[in-house]
Amino acid sequence: MADTQIQRGWGQGLLKGLSVTLRTMLRPAVTVQYPHVKPTLPARTRGVIALKEANCTVCYKCARECPDWCIYIDAHKEAHEPASGGRARSAKILDRFAIDYSLCMYCGICVEVCPFDALFWSPEFEYAEYDITEMIHERERLEEWTYTVLPPPALEDGAEPPEDSKAEVAS
Amino acid sequence: MIGAVAVLAQSAVDDFTSNFWLSLLIKTVAVLGFFLVVPLVVGYMEHKVLAHMQARLGPMEAGVFHGWAQLVADGVKFIQKEDVVPAAADRSVFSLAPAVAMIPYIVTLVVLPLGASVWALDLDVGVFFVLAMSSVGVLGVLMAGWSSANKFSLIGALRAAAQLIAYELPLVLATAAVVMQAASMSLVDISEAQWQYWFVLTQPIGFVIFMIAAVAELTRPPFDMPVADSEIIFGAYTEYTGLKFAFFLLAEYGGIVVMSGVAAVLYLGGYQPLRGLEMIPGPLWMMGKIFALSFVIIWLRATFPRLREDQLQRFAWIGLTPLALLQILVVAVVKVAVK
Numbered sequence: 001m002a003d004t005q006i007q008r009g010w011g012q013g014l015l016k017g018l019s020v021t022l023r024t025m026l027r028p029a030v031t032v033q034y035p036h037v038k039p040t041l042p043a044r045t046r047g048v049i050a051l052k053e054a055n056c057t058v059c060y061k062c063a064r065e066c067p068d069w070c071i072y073i074d075a076h077k078e079a080h081e082p083a084s085g086g087r088a089r090s091a092k093i094l095d096r097f098a099i100d101y102s103l104c105m106y107c108g109i110c111v112e113v114c115p116f117d118a119l120f121w122s123p124e125f126e127y128a129e130y131d132i133t134e135m136i137h138e139r140e141r142l143e144e145w146t147y148t149v150l151p152p153p154a155l156e157d158g159a160e161p162p163e164d165s166k167a168e169v170a171s
Numbered sequence: 172m173i174g175a176v177a178v179l180a181q182s183a184v185d186d187f188t189s190n191f192w193l194s195l196l197i198k199t200v201a202v203l204g205f206f207l208v209v210p211l212v213v214g215y216m217e218h219k220v221l222a223h224m225q226a227r228l229g230p231m232e233a234g235v236f237h238g239w240a241q242l243v244a245d246g247v248k249f250i251q252k253e254d255v256v257p258a259a260a261d262r263s264v265f266s267l268a269p270a271v272a273m274i275p276y277i278v279t280l281v282v283l284p285l286g287a288s289v290w291a292l293d294l295d296v297g298v299f300f301v302l303a304m305s306s307v308g309v310l311g312v313l314m315a316g317w318s319s320a321n322k323f324s325l326i327g328a329l330r331a332a333a334q335l336i337a338y339e340l341p342l343v344l345a346t347a348a349v350v351m352q353a354a355s356m357s358l359v360d361i362s363e364a365q366w367q368y369w370f371v372l373t374q375p376i377g378f379v380i381f382m383i384a385a386v387a388e389l390t391r392p393p394f395d396m397p398v399a400d401s402e403i404i405f406g407a408y409t410e411y412t413g414l415k416f417a418f419f420l421l422a423e424y425g426g427i428v429v430m431s432g433v434a435a436v437l438y439l440g441g442y443q444p445l446r447g448l449e450m451i452p453g454p455l456w457m458m459g460k461i462f463a464l465s466f467v468i469i470w471l472r473a474t475f476p477r478l479r480e481d482q483l484q485r486f487a488w489i490g491l492t493p494l495a496l497l498q499i500l501v502v503a504v505v506k507v508a509v510k
Contacts, residue, residue, distance in 0.1 A: 017474045021224040031228040 043150040045123035046106050048137075050145030051097055055118035058092040062110035062119060070103035071110060072096060072136075099142060101127070102135035122148045177201055177285050177454055198281075198291040206277045209458075210424035211242045213465045217424075218242075220466060224473040245417075252413035259320035260410065268318060269411070269418035272311025275304040276425035283432045284359045286442045286453035297358035298346055301433050302339075305388065308422060309335040312390075312397070315419070316407035327406020330480060331397035334387055337487035338394075342384035344495035345377040348502045349437045358433075362441030369440040373505075377498045378438040380491050385430040386468055387483070389423065393475035394483060431464035432457070439464075 032039050041047070063071040074096035079088040111119045122145045129135055137145075155162070215230075218241060222229025234240025256262055282297045284290040294300050309331055316328020350356050352373065353364035364370075371378045387394035390406075398406040408419050435441055439460045442453030478486070 014475070018470065021470060021474045024226055025220065025223040027226065029223060029228045030226045033228070033231060 041123040043123075043153045044121060045125075045150075046108060046121050047123040047125040048101070048121075048127060048145050049099055049104070049108075049111060049142070050120045050122045050149050051099075051139060051142035052118050052120065052146050053094065053097070053139060053143055055116045056094060056097065057116055057118075058094050059115065061113045061115065065109050065113045067107060067109065068103050068105055070100040072098040072100070094139070097139040097142065098136050100136045102132050120146060120149045122146070123150060124148045175454070176204065178452075202277065202280050202291050206280055206425055206428075209428050209461070210421055211246075213427055213462070214242050214420075214424045215239065216462070216465065217469045217472075220469045221473050224470070249413055249417035254413045254415065255410075257320055257410050261318035261320070264314050264318035265410075266415070268311045268315035268407075269415045269422070270311070271314055272308050273418045273422040273425065275307040275311075276422055276429050279304045279429045280425075280432075282358055283429070284362055284436065284441055285457045290359060293357055293359045296356050298350055298356045298361070298433075298437075301358070301429070302343055302346065305426070305429065306335060306339060308426065309388075311422070312407045315411065319407070319410040321410050323403040323405075324407050324409045326403050327397045327399070327409070330399075330403075331390055331407060333480075334390065334394065334397060334483065337484055338384040338387040338491070341380050341487060341491035341495040342388060344492065344499060345374075345381040345384065346437060348374055348377050348495070348498045351499070351502050351506060358436050358441070362436050362443060365440035365443050369438065369443070371438040374438065374498060374502065376494055378434070380495050380498065381434055381437065382464070382467065384487075384491060385434060386471060387487070389426045389430060389468075391423075391427070391468055392472040393478050395477055396480050396483060399477060427465050427468055428461060431461045431468065434464050435460035 058073065058075040060073055063069070063073045073094070075092045075094050077090045078093050079090045081088050108121065111121055124145060127135075127137075215238075218238070219229045230238025230241035232238055233244045256265055279301050281291045282294045282300055284293070312331045313328045316324040316326075316331070319325075349361065349370055352370060353361040355361055355364065390397045396402075398408065403409075408416060411419060435457060440456075441460075442457040444451055444453065444456050
């Protein structure tokens with residue numbers, strides 16, 4: 001234990017401290033001047049959740065798993081007769097899909113549970129509003145966010161190829 | 172720029188030497204202008220230096236170019252604030268305290284020589300005057316702490332007083348050694364006495380003692396227990412708002428300028444240039460030295476954590492005072508031996 005202690009002369013620590021602050025001053029600052037300069041965010045940033053509606057099967061999994069119940073889904077069933085005959089097939093048609101970002105806690109469980117990759121994380125974060133009711137993003141707005149989703153980061157060298165090649169980002 | 176203004180003021184004074192009142196007016200305006208501008212520049216420097224030492228940028232928005240107008244904006248903000256006086260406070264003392272804290276530093280500037288002929292007043296007892304005045308400032312802090320009717324203010328004020336008593340001694344002793352070597356107490360004569368070499372070469376220990384004691388007397392970090400915002404809110408200034416608070420801040424930065432100026436005169440030759448660089452005028456040298464020493468004071472703040480109250484007292488009485496006495500002894504022996 002004793003040899004881990006570095007022996008120092010009197011005042012050496014003080015000088016060391018001064019040199020650290022001086023060197024930091026001479027290096028460029030790390031600050032990003034945010035409103036003037038947009039930050040470059042990594043691909044998996046949890047900014048806002050985007051909905052690719054074409055992938056949604058209205059299974060309600062996201063709404064049920066949501067810890068604070070901020071996803072609203074309305075749908076109705078439509079039955080249509082196949083042209084070839086046979087029994088009528090029913091399909092669920094999405095009427096409303098909305099996420100209330102004033103409730104959302106950005107846990108990402110909805111993105112995780114979605115079985116058909118209809119939900120994605122987008123790094124966009126500038127959607128503050130003056131009125132809290134404006135924080136409910138309806139399906140059109142959620143669809144807009146899909147255009148801002150970044151491609152997933154490249155795999156590391158030697159990593160296994162992804163199992164599900166369908167996990168491609170809508171763009 | 173300040174130097175140029177001072178030079179202009181001095182030449183104007185020379186033109187009207189016969190008119191006492193006019194020269195008095197010009198000198199007063201020049202000293203007040205110096206006090207209102209240079210501390211703000213040092214304050215801005217503190218913002219920027221401190222920020223960059225923490226890998227930040229500091230103020231960037233006010234005044235478009237690198238936030239140069241930040242302190243102007245702060246001043247405007249202070250003027251707009253409500254002037255709150257606590258109900259239990261001693262109103263007259265409470266209101267007088269900021270002035271008592273600030274005025275000594277303005278008065279001290281009068282005897283500070285900026286150039287070979289640029290000064291407002293060459294007092295025979297310049298050094299004595301400076302030290303006496305800089306001690307009056309703490310009276311304002313004591314008044315503020317006592318009249319605020321706040322326990323944090325009182326603790327802060329008493330800490331400030333204890334600190335002043337502890338550090339005034341090494342400060343005076345270190346200065347005494349310089350006065351002995353220069354054989355004068357006039358700040359102009361002390362500057363002139365360093366035409367050959369600066370006193371920092373003969374009294375490096377004295378210089379270090381003076382700077383440490385000056386930082387302690389200004390209650391700047393690492394000796395800022397009297398304000399210690401994490402323990403006693405803001406010490407004696409806890410109850411102050413608006414312009415009165417701004418006056419205390421101005422006194423602090425004015426104090427940095429004055430103490431840097433005095434240290435520059437005592438140890439760094441004042442307006443004396445380095446050999447070979449005589450083409451740069453004296454006032455620029457003096458201002459450069461003031462800003463360099465102010466930078467060191469800011470640098471210390473960025474680097475060192477606050478000492479404990481008892482460590483501070485120990486350091487002054489057991490460390491600095493004997494060293495300062497030793498410095499006097501050395502100077503005295505050398506002076507007698509050389510004679």
